[in-house]
Amino acid sequence: QVQLVESGGGLVQAGDSLRLSCAGSGRPFSGYAMGWFRQAPGKEREFVAAISWSGGQPYYADSVKGRSTISRNNAKNTVYLQMNDLKPEDTAVYYCAAAYGPGSALTSNSGVNYWGQGTQVTVSS
Secondary structure, X not given: OOEEEEEOOEEEEOOOOEXXXXXXXXXXXXXXXXXXXXXXXXXXXXXXXXXXXXXXXXXXXXXXXXXXXXXXEHHHOEEEEEEOOOOHHHOEEEEEEEEEOOXXXXXXXXXXXXXXXXXXXXXXX
């Protein structure tokens, strides 16, 4: 059974930093892009960041570009999202995702093969 398990969410203040982690298990993730989506209350799930198996050419949503860095450790089947200068509008449930193919395959919901259960990030002003 394939699982993506997120960790690292929590309650922080505006301007703080967080690092989210997502560990994959249940199958090899060779060739899979991994990344993050988020869903705020009353809003649709949206793309945040993605990275290819090789680690090259990461993709970021405009809303987090310049404040976030995605990385991965293939030996551990783990992807990370470092978020800095957090804002109240970053408050959402963050979901880990995996899709077979390049990083661009993960820039929309339709490309996702596997989802994690989500981790809550709350940013207070």
